[in-house]
Structure formats: C-alpha cells, structure tokens
Amino acid sequence: MRPIRRRTSPFLADWLRCGGAFKWVASIINGTVISVSSSYFPRARFPDADAIYRRTKSTIETYRSYGIEDFLRDRTWIGSRMPHGDEARLLSQPKSRPIMVTRKVDTSMDGQPLTYSETLWSSDRVEFVLEGKDIRE
Incomplete structure (x- = not known):
C-alpha cells in the first residue's frame, strides 16, 4: 500500500499548529498485514514529506532530509477497540476481533x-513491551 497525501483534520491541524501532509502505510510480514498506520507532518515545516517518505520508506530519513538528526517521542497512547468500517478488512481479520490502537507524537529536541x-x-499478531529505561544512556 502506498503513502498518500490528504488534508489534515481541524483537530490535527491545531495539534500540529498548521495544515499537514499525510502518509498511510501498512506493515506486512510474511504476507500478513500486521498494522495500518497514518502519520501527519506539519506542511509548513515538511512541504514534501509525502514524496520523501515514498522514496525512503522511513520517517527518520524524512526527518533527516530536513536536517533533523534527533527527536523525542513526546507521548504514546495505547488502547484497544473494535474495528470500524474497513479496518477489519484492511487488517485481514474478523470484525468481531478487537484491535490495538497506538497514537504518538514526536517532537524536535x-x-x-x-x-x-x-x-x-x-x-x-502483536505484543507490546514497555520499559522505563532511557535508551540513550
């Protein structure tokens, strides 16, 4: 599945302090879809993020192309719910099986x-392990 560009919702536009570029990508391992991800980049700061991501297939490389060598994960939310609409189809699973949802915000230093x-x-198909250790130490 290829990344695409869409208009950012008003909530996300406010969160990112501007309009944003959007990428959508699926993670597939051994032919099985593990996850489907949406990411939003502030368009004023990353005007060509979608094109760069399509070329590099990497958020970190997208950051680097704009001179950002380091960043912080500001926060991550983890929850679960039943899938909506096409989500079960995209994940190749029954609608009756819950999905895990992670949301994250990355910031500059x-x-x-x-x-x-x-x-x-x-x-x-997944297991999350959270540790309190700072990996930069």
Whole structure:
C-alpha cells in the first residue's frame, strides 16, 4: 500500500499548529498485514514529506532530509477497540476481533511537533513491551 497525501483534520491541524501532509502505510510480514498506520507532518515545516517518505520508506530519513538528526517521542497512547468500517478488512481479520490502537507524537529536541501518528494493530499478531529505561544512556 502506498503513502498518500490528504488534508489534515481541524483537530490535527491545531495539534500540529498548521495544515499537514499525510502518509498511510501498512506493515506486512510474511504476507500478513500486521498494522495500518497514518502519520501527519506539519506542511509548513515538511512541504514534501509525502514524496520523501515514498522514496525512503522511513520517517527518520524524512526527518533527516530536513536536517533533523534527533527527536523525542513526546507521548504514546495505547488502547484497544473494535474495528470500524474497513479496518477489519484492511487488517485481514474478523470484525468481531478487537484491535490495538497506538497514537504518538514526536517532537524536535526543542519541543516543536514533528508528527502525529495513529497505528491500528491486529491484536492477536502483536505484543507490546514497555520499559522505563532511557535508551540513550
């Protein structure tokens, strides 16, 4: 599935302090869809993020193309719910099986928003492990 560009919702536009570029991508392992992800980049700061992401297939490389070598994960939310509409079809799972939902905000080292992302995970195909250790130490 290829990344695409769409208009950002008013909530996300406010969160990112501007309009944004959008990418949508699926993670597939051994032919099985594991997750479907949407990411939003502030368009004023990343005017060609969608094209760069299509070429590099990497958010980190997209940041680097704009001179951003380091960033922080400001926050991550993790929850679960039943899939909506086409989500079950996209994840190749029954509508009766819950999905995991992760939402995250990445910021620059000075706290400026870089991306907001939301990923839908097929709940029986993943396991999350959260540790409190700072990986930069």
